[in-house]
Amino acid sequence: MAAFRNRKRRRFLDDLDPEAPATTVLEAGARFEGDVVVPGDAVVAGTLEGALAVAGRVRIVPSGRVRGPVRASEAKIEGTVEGPVDVGGRLEIGAAARIEGRIVAGRLDVAEGAQVLGEVSTSSTKRSFVERRDERSKVP
Secondary structure (H helix, E strand, C coil): CCCEECCCCCCCHHHCCCCCCCEEEECCCCEEECCEEECCEEEECCEEECCEEECCEEEECCCCEEECCEEECEEEECCEEECCEEEEEEEEECCCCEEECCEEEEEEEEECCCEEECCEEECCCCCCEEEECCHHHCCC
């Protein structure tokens, strides 16, 4: 089984389809060393030891791990990133995510429980930091 597959594009990151032909997928259990440049979208479910540059959108699922810089137009991180993250548009950080490194994003959504260790900045002039909490954490 190949570590990478090319698939087609779909909607936003929850709908990022790993079966689509224009999507590159680093499969769960796969380990790749070196820099990766993706002209479309990408899903990382395995381990990448190196830089990840994605022209489109990237989703790092809970089993995914990147040890190196991540750059994309939009991103959803649910796994682990050890390195700087630079996203031109929306960056969504899931509850199970762990990021160690500087984060720069146009818009930032952070779920309760996410671990972010490093400097965070947004490039938007509007209020762009959103913290999501589940119903249990709301105070009546």
